[in-house]
Amino acid sequence: MAPSGTTWRGGALMAQMNIIQAVNSAMHTMFERDETVVSFGEDAGFYGGVFRCTSGLQEKFGKHRSFDTPLAEGGIMGIAIGMGMNGLRPVAEIQFADYIFPGFDQITNELAKLRYRSGGEYSAPVTIRTPCGGGIKGGHYHSQSPEAYFTHTPGLKVVICSNPYDAKGLLISAIECNDPVIFFEPKRLYNGPFDGDHTAAMVKWDTHPKGEVPEDYYNIPLGKAEIVRPGKDVTILCYGTMVHVASAAVENSGVDAEIIDLRTLVPLDIDAIENSVKKTGRCVIVHEAPRTSGFGAELMSLVQERCFWHLEGPVQRVTGWDTPYPHSLEWDYFPSQARIAEAMKTTMED
Amino acid sequence: MGEDENSNLHVPVPPHREGGTTFPSPHEIPAGHHEKPDIDCQGSQTREIAYGLLRVLNDEDEAVGAWDPGLDADTLRQALEHMVRIRAYDDRMMKMQRQGRLSFYMKCLGEEAVSVGAAMAMENRDIVIPSYRQQGLLFVRGRNLVDMISHCITNSNDNVKGRQMPVHYSWKEGNFVSISSPVGTQFPQAVGAAMAFAYRGEDSIACSWLGEGTAAQGDFHYGLNFASVYKAPCVLVIVNNQWAISTHRNLAHGGSSFAARGIPYDVASMRVDGQDFLAVYAAHKWATERARAGHGPTLLEMYTYRGDSHSSSDDPSIYRPGDEYDSWPLGDPVDRLKAHLVKLGEWDDEKHTALEAQCKEEIIAAYKEAETHGTLKDGPFPPVSTLFEDVYEKEPWHLLEQRGEVGL
Ligand SMILES: Cc1ncc(C[n+]2csc(CCOP(=O)(O)OP(=O)(O)O)c2C)c(N)n1
Ligand SMILES: [Mg+2]
Numbered sequence: 001m002a003p004s005g006t007t008w009r010g011g012a013l014m015a016q017m018n019i020i021q022a023v024n025s026a027m028h029t030m031f032e033r034d035e036t037v038v039s040f041g042e043d044a045g046f047y048g049g050v051f052r053c054t055s056g057l058q059e060k061f062g063k064h065r066s067f068d069t070p071l072a073e074g075g076i077m078g079i080a081i082g083m084g085m086n087g088l089r090p091v092a093e094i095q096f097a098d099y100i101f102p103g104f105d106q107i108t109n110e111l112a113k114l115r116y117r118s119g120g121e122y123s124a125p126v127t128i129r130t131p132c133g134g135g136i137k138g139g140h141y142h143s144q145s146p147e148a149y150f151t152h153t154p155g156l157k158v159v160i161c162s163n164p165y166d167a168k169g170l171l172i173s174a175i176e177c178n179d180p181v182i183f184f185e186p187k188r189l190y191n192g193p194f195d196g197d198h199t200a201a202m203v204k205w206d207t208h209p210k211g212e213v214p215e216d217y218y219n220i221p222l223g224k225a226e227i228v229r230p231g232k233d234v235t236i237l238c239y240g241t242m243v244h245v246a247s248a249a250v251e252n253s254g255v256d257a258e259i260i261d262l263r264t265l266v267p268l269d270i271d272a273i274e275n276s277v278k279k280t281g282r283c284v285i286v287h288e289a290p291r292t293s294g295f296g297a298e299l300m301s302l303v304q305e306r307c308f309w310h311l312e313g314p315v316q317r318v319t320g321w322d323t324p325y326p327h328s329l330e331w332d333y334f335p336s337q338a339r340i341a342e343a344m345k346t347t348m349e350d
Numbered sequence: 351m352g353e354d355e356n357s358n359l360h361v362p363v364p365p366h367r368e369g370g371t372t373f374p375s376p377h378e379i380p381a382g383h384h385e386k387p388d389i390d391c392q393g394s395q396t397r398e399i400a401y402g403l404l405r406v407l408n409d410e411d412e413a414v415g416a417w418d419p420g421l422d423a424d425t426l427r428q429a430l431e432h433m434v435r436i437r438a439y440d441d442r443m444m445k446m447q448r449q450g451r452l453s454f455y456m457k458c459l460g461e462e463a464v465s466v467g468a469a470m471a472m473e474n475r476d477i478v479i480p481s482y483r484q485q486g487l488l489f490v491r492g493r494n495l496v497d498m499i500s501h502c503i504t505n506s507n508d509n510v511k512g513r514q515m516p517v518h519y520s521w522k523e524g525n526f527v528s529i530s531s532p533v534g535t536q537f538p539q540a541v542g543a544a545m546a547f548a549y550r551g552e553d554s555i556a557c558s559w560l561g562e563g564t565a566a567q568g569d570f571h572y573g574l575n576f577a578s579v580y581k582a583p584c585v586l587v588i589v590n591n592q593w594a595i596s597t598h599r600n601l602a603h604g605g606s607s608f609a610a611r612g613i614p615y616d617v618a619s620m621r622v623d624g625q626d627f628l629a630v631y632a633a634h635k636w637a638t639e640r641a642r643a644g645h646g647p648t649l650l651e652m653y654t655y656r657g658d659s660h661s662s663s664d665d666p667s668i669y670r671p672g673d674e675y676d677s678w679p680l681g682d683p684v685d686r687l688k689a690h691l692v693k694l695g696e697w698d699d700e701k702h703t704a705l706e707a708q709c710k711e712e713i714i715a716a717y718k719e720a721e722t723h724g725t726l727k728d729g730p731f732p733p734v735s736t737l738f739e740d741v742y743e744k745e746p747w748h749l750l751e752q753r754g755e756v757g758l
Binding site for chain 1: 357359361363367453454504505508512513514515518530531532533534563564566567568569594595596597601602603663664668669726729731732734736737738741748749752756
């Protein structure tokens with residue numbers, strides 16, 4: 001019999017989870033399946049992480065498998081590489097993506113290049129989990145979306161989830177992947193989907209179809225985007241929190257947009273993008289990170305290179321401004337439904 | 351805990367979780383124990399204090415030994431007043447945070463002497479680059495309370511224009527450098543600021559603080575080494591309050607003393623009872639004079655205890671015993687300085703209660719006034735145009751364009 005709060009669906013035991021619980025479930029699942037999987041980070045052991053994503057692991061599997069580290073991201077990334085090259089499968093937590101930078105050298109010069117520089121002899125199957133993004137009044141050091149620094153670094157895979165179901169399935173794939181993966185968890189989505197309207201009441205995942213998550217093992221392959229909403233007028237490329245903001249913008253505008261949640265930024269699901277833009281002839285790209293050299297710039301280039309003769313309007317970007325992430329003016333920075341609606345209008349008018 | 355017998359990996363556990371005592375031993379070193387070396391001594395001559403504990407106030411609340419700074423009663427009362435005011439401020443702000451009127455807050459309960467002692471031993475022209483837990487510096491240097499609170503509620507009177515989370519003060523007039531959340535970055539910066547003073551032949555110094563948890567960061571070590579190499583006129587302080595969020599200090603290092611890390615760099619290094627205002631003051635006075643006179647940097651470990659949660663966002667009862675601060679063997683800095691003044695016949699309970707009440711009233715009044723410049727809920731906030739200012743000295747074309755997109 002299914003425990004309370006769970007249901008059977010298609011032969012799988014399903015439970016309602018938020019993203020924290022889904023990440024936690026992925027960790028427990030992988031700890032069970034593979035004893036080379038270890039987890040560590042600042043406050044990530046006994047306390048289970050400041051967002052509690054790794055809670056219960058130390059209690060259940062021992063402190064040699066889930067442990068706290070000294071407060072030093074460079075050190076955390078360094079030991080992750082060492083463990084990874086020597087037979088373990090480390091999942092390192094960086095407490096906030098804003099604090100990944102002291103580990104930047106280890107990630108971009110070491111982790112990313114280990115396989116290449118050793119002629120394929122060495123590699124380190126490290127997963128870096130880190131909460132990213134804004135919407136929580138976190139100011140510039142608890143709100144950044146630094147994905148573009150890493151998509152710009154050959155050798156790293158970059159994943160960003162937008163709901164509990166994907167969070168678990170993608171994280172399991174990330175952990176199983178023999179290449180290093182940076183796994184971004186948009187912290188504004190941890191407890192519920194967020195459509196960008198900060199004045200609205202908080203919505204939880206329990207009423208959302210993607211809040212239903214298998215208790216057991218499953219995976220979602222890296223490199224596969226998801227069409228969140230099929231449509232024929234315009235393609236919206238987005239990821240993370242912006243999937244929900246874009247969805248609301250589309251619902252409220254009445255435009256028949258096709259919304260694609262990229263899920264993996266590297267390697268990108270180029271077929272999904274190409275097929276969609278060739279069909280709609282129009283494209284709007286949305287991300288929270290600043291505009292200049294943001295991942296949107298890459299997407300725009302690809303669309304231009306591959307879909308030019310199908311385009312019927314200029315490709316639009318809706319992004320954070322080229323400023324540090326503000327605190328009190330957060331909602332003037334955060335890409336809004338209105339800006340997305342405006343961008344759709346622009347590309348459809350011209 | 352499900353330990354794997356086949357694993358030899360050592361992962362330290364806070365002593366209380368293994369049924370042991372939480373407290374390490376340095377408090378057993380009596381007040382007045384350490385000699386006072388000359389300010390031009392070799393770093394290595396401070397070795398004993400680096401492994402020991404500099405204390406001035408003894409268990410009878412008397413100031414004893416070579417390190418007694420011999421402060422007059424007025425100065426001591428002033429120190430006490432600062433500490434009481436900081437505590438009242440912290441309490442009020444945390445209360446306001448709980449009511450949703452601040453987005454976030456961090457108290458320095460138990461660590462008031464750390465910043466008050468330091469600031470009183472320095473000159474206002476000395477640059478300070480603190481972490482987020484040295485709000486006491488602002489009180490000693492005389493920052494306006496309304497401005498401090500305005501920053502914390504990020505209203506239109508916030509001098510950092512609502513850009514930072516609360517408690518990330520910046521105050522150039524008071525030579526108090528903008529606080530940054532990424533921990534530890536301030537250490538090498540302070541060394542650089544000190545090098546600039548030396549470069550210009552000025553006798554001002556720089557002083558910086560970071561937590562014991564943060565002493566694990568590379569920046570801590572960079573700072574120490576650069577300070578040593580260039581004999582930079584600076585005082586570098588590790589505030590060892592035993593906890594880094596949920597992580598006990600035994601995960602920040604494998605040794606027994608943080609101060610001792612300075613010795614191999616030949617940096618004068620001392621571990622100081624952070625609950626003892628006189629010891630904090632005396633250590634800073636010595637280190638500041640040493641730096642000013644061109645004898646180089648000092649590393650101080652302030653041995654203290656984080657009396658409350660890390661911030662408004664965590665619940666310490668999950669990871670540490672709730673009564674730890676009450677049984678901290680080195681006591682509370684306010685209680686101890688108060689007891690010393692009472693012992694001297696310069697203070698009493700009645701005056702203390704009156705002081706507490708007066709500080710509370712002052713803070714409540716300042717809070718009210720700050721809210722006339724806007725509240726977190728309804729503003730007014732700094733104007734939206736400020737979003738694009740100060741990214742560069744002058745806004746380049748792309749920011750001007752983006753400003754245009756917002757209709758400004
Ligand atoms: C580079 C970086 N990593 C992580 C954090 C998150 N963080 C904020 S404070 C803190 C603990 C700091 O502890 P400690 O240095 O002992 O200072 P304390 O809070 O005790 O004063 C952590 C991990 C951060 N601010 N910066
Ligand atoms: Mg600490």
